[in-house]
Amino acid sequence: GNSVTQMEGPVTLSEEAFLTINCTYTATGYPSLFWYVQYPGEGLQLLLKATKADDKGSNKGFEATYRKETTSFHLEKGSVQVSDSAVYFCALRIHQAGTALIFGKGTTLSVSS
Amino acid sequence: DAMVIQNPRYQVTQFGKPVTLSCSQTLNHNVMYWYQQKSSQAPKLLFHYYDKDFNNEADTPDNFQSRRPNTSFCFLDIRSPGLGDAAMYLCATSRDPSPMNTEAFFGQGTRLTVV
Numbered sequence: 141g142n143s144v145t146q147m148e149g150p151v152t153l154s155e156e157a158f159l160t161i162n163c164t165y166t167a168t169g170y171p172s173l174f175w176y177v178q179y180p181g182e183g184l185q186l187l188l189k190a191t192k193a194d195d196k197g198s199n200k201g202f203e204a205t206y207r208k209e210t211t212s213f214h215l216e217k218g219s220v221q222v223s224d225s226a227v228y229f230c231a232l233r234i235h236q237a238g239t240a241l242i243f244g245k246g247t248t249l250s251v252s253s
Numbered sequence: 254d255a256m257v258i259q260n261p262r263y264q265v266t267q268f269g270k271p272v273t274l275s276c277s278q279t280l281n282h283n284v285m286y287w288y289q290q291k292s293s294q295a296p297k298l299l300f301h302y303y304d305k306d307f308n309n310e311a312d313t314p315d316n317f318q319s320r321r322p323n324t325s326f327c328f329l330d331i332r333s334p335g336l337g338d339a340a341m342y343l344c345a346t347s348r349d350p351s352p353m354n355t356e357a358f359f360g361q362g363t364r365l366t367v368v
Contacts, residue, residue, distance in 0.1 A: 172355045183259075183343055183361040184296070191355065229295060233355045238303045240286055241345075241357050243295040 142167050146230050146244035153220055153251050161215040161247045163204075163230035171232040173197075173206050173213040174241070178227045187215075187228070220251045256280050259344050259360035266334050266367055274329040274363045276344030285327040286357065287319060288343040296343055302327060303349065331365075339367045 147162040165171065172191040176184040188197030193208035202217045213230060230244040257278045266272040276285065283304050288296035300309045302321045316338070318330040331338055341364050345357040 174356060176359075181364070183257075184345075184359040186356050186358070189356055233357075235355065238284070238301075238308065238349060240298045240301055241296075245295045246293075248293075 142169075142171070142232060142234060142242050144230050144232055144242055144244035146228075146247050148247070150248040150250055153249070155222055155251055155253050156219045157251075159215070159217040159220045159224075159249065161228055161230075161249070163213045163215065163244060165211050165213065165230075165232050167211075167232060167234060169234040169236060171234050173204070174231040174233070175202070175204055175213070175215050176229045176231060176243075178229065178246070180226075184229065220249070222251050222253050225249055225251045257344060257346055257358050257360035259342075259363050261363060262361060263364045264366070266331075266365065268336065268367055269333045272331050272334055272365070274331075274342050274344075274365070276327045276329070276360055277325050278344075278346045278358075279325070280346055280348070280358060281324060282346035282348045282358070283324065284347045284349050285321060286345040286347075287317075287327070287329050288345065290341040290343055290362070292340075299329070334365070334367045336367050339365055341365075 144165050174189045175187040177187045188199040190197040190206035196205045204215045227246045229246045231241045286301040287299045290296040299313045320328045341362045343362045344360045347357045
């Protein structure tokens with residue numbers, strides 16, 4: 141089946157620290173990969189995406205590279221800010237009409253000043 | 254400008270009293286989804302509409318129903334809410350088929366409380 145596995149949280153960092161949140165996937169088809177962010181009390185916002193192997197998605201200083209050989213899509217940021225505190229969800233979607241996003245369990249990031 | 258709008262943001266309902274949550278979109282996307290998200294958990298897909306075709310997930314309780322009267326609107330009906338149905342309900346849309354633009358756009362969610 142199709143699934144996403146994220147590292148367990150919470151992740152607690154000081155401002156300007158380096159962030160890595162691991163994400164691996166299994167897929168029966170050929171997926172696109174996504175990172176969504178959810179701030180407290182809000183819906184999900186797309187942070188970045190990659191639609192084929194070796195693509196790098198980037199946004200707001202966050203990056204993730206689609207690694208087909210390791211079935212991974214790890215999220216990284218070189219210097220986190222307090223405003224990055226949120227829950228981060230890794231997700232995949234198979235390239236097939238009518239399929240929905242499949243989410244990982246989410247990783248809570250807490251950044252302190 | 255909000256593209257997927259959910260109303261209300263917060264809904265309190267009584268145990269067993271039917272409740273309807275609404276979602277509208279200005280994106281003209283043909284696919285609309287409803288997810289349930291309980292505290293500290295991943296969103297769980299309840300069902301989705303592909304155009305007018307309704308697709309129910311196998312483990313979605315019969316207590317949950319949906320209507321899509323037109324492209325722009327979709328409703329989630331909970332016929333007899335139980336305490337276990339308290340959650341954030343997320344509506345999302347996407348355009349299919351479009352393999353290079355497969356992201357979903359989410360509303361801000363409706364937080365449902367059952368008392």
